[in-house]
Amino acid sequence: MAFHEVRFPDDISRGARGGPERRTQIVELASGDVERNASWANSRRRYDVAYGIRRADDLAVVVAFFEARNGRLYGFRFKDWADWKSCLPSQTPDTTDQPIGTGDGTTTAFQLVKRYASGSQTWTRTITKPVASTVKVAIDGTEQTSGWSVDTTTGIVSFTTAPAAGAAITAGFEFDVPVRFDTDTLDVTLDIERLGSITSIPLLEIRR
Numbered sequence: 106m107a108f109h110e111v112r113f114p115d116d117i118s119r120g121a122r123g124g125p126e127r128r129t130q131i132v133e134l135a136s137g138d139v140e141r142n143a144s145w146a147n148s149r150r151r152y153d154v155a156y157g158i159r160r161a162d163d164l165a166v167v168v169a170f171f172e173a174r175n176g177r178l179y180g181f182r183f184k185d186w187a188d189w190k191s192c193l194p195s196q197t198p199d200t201t202d203q204p205i206g207t208g209d210g211t212t213t214a215f216q217l218v219k220r221y222a223s224g225s226q227t228w229t230r231t232i233t234k235p236v237a238s239t240v241k242v243a244i245d246g247t248e249q250t251s252g253w254s255v256d257t258t259t260g261i262v263s264f265t266t267a268p269a270a271g272a273a274i275t276a277g278f279e280f281d282v283p284v285r286f287d288t289d290t291l292d293v294t295l296d297i298e299r300l301g302s303i304t305s306i307p308l309l310e311i312r313r
Contacts, residue, residue, distance in 0.1 A: 108311075109174060110258060112182040112281060113154065114166055119186050120157030123308070125150050147230070150282055150310040152183065155303050167306065168291060176289035180311045182234055182281035191219055191277045198277035200243035205276050208244070208268030215274055217260040232280045233260040233313070239279040244272050283311040 125148040132140045158164050174181055187194075191202035206215040217232040217240070240255045241248060242262055253264045260280075268274055287307040294304070 107178055108180040108258075108283065110182065112184060113170065113284075113308075114163075115184055117154055117157035117163055117167060118152075118184050120159070121152045121154040121186075121308075122156050123150060123152030124185075124187065147312065148228075149312055150185065150284070151287070152185070152284070152308040153305055154308060155306040158303065158306075164293070164303065167303070168293070171286060171291055171306075174286060177286050180283050180285040183284045183308060185282050189281070190279050198239060198241060198279060200241040200248045200277050201246060201275045202277040203275060204273060205262065206274045208270055208272035208274060210270040211267050213264045213267045215262045215264075217255070217262060217276055217278060217280070219280075231260065232278070234258070234281040234283050235260050236279040236281060241277045243275045244268050246273070246275070284308040285311055 127148050128144040130142045130144055132142075134140065154167070158167060170181075190196070191198050203217070203219055205218055206212070217235055219230045219232055221228045221230065235255060235257050237257045240257075240262070242253055242255075243249060252266060253262055255262045262274075262276065285308070287309040288305075291303055291306065
């Protein structure tokens with residue numbers, strides 16, 4: 106899949122609107138009862154970054170970014186300021202934030218994930234775009250300062266030596282969302298002072 110490992114400008118993404126969406130089918134039966142079925146196993150995120158444009162210079166930056174991505178053709182990284190850490194927004198990522206696997210003495214590769222829990226229900230999100238130099242890893246609660254690496258394009262943590270059977274592998278990290286523009290057109294409006302604006306600049310999360 107065509108993807109550029111570059112992040113959308115942070116100062117503009119900070120003002121964006123958006124978040125997760127799900128797809129649910131709701132069928133009303135003749136009896137008046139309702140059946141609900143999840144069409145998607147995982148959520149997908151949508152954003153509109155037009156709200157982050159405050160100056161004409163911001164507009165120029167977005168237009169240049171859009172042109173460099175060829176509209177919808179190339180994906181890119183996006184920082185979701187509402188959800189960009191393995192921990193709570195007020196906290197700093199720690200090695201024990203998220204369980205990413207259990208050692209079996211053979212497996213050396215583990216996928217970064219983030220769990221969202223409420224009550225007895227948990228949804229696990231695959232993290233494919235961790236931010237370089239922010240990933241921390243621990244085995245049985247002990248931070249590992251060497252003997253492992255992370256692929257920041259896939260979110261896979263690889264150990265030189267397979268963790269022992271039963272060992273709890275955890276990680277802390279910052280991450281981006283893989284997205285693309287959800288339009289091939291930027292509708293720019295210029296007012297009498299030659300200040301520009303764009304009504305909507307939609308982004309859509311890329312799910313593999």
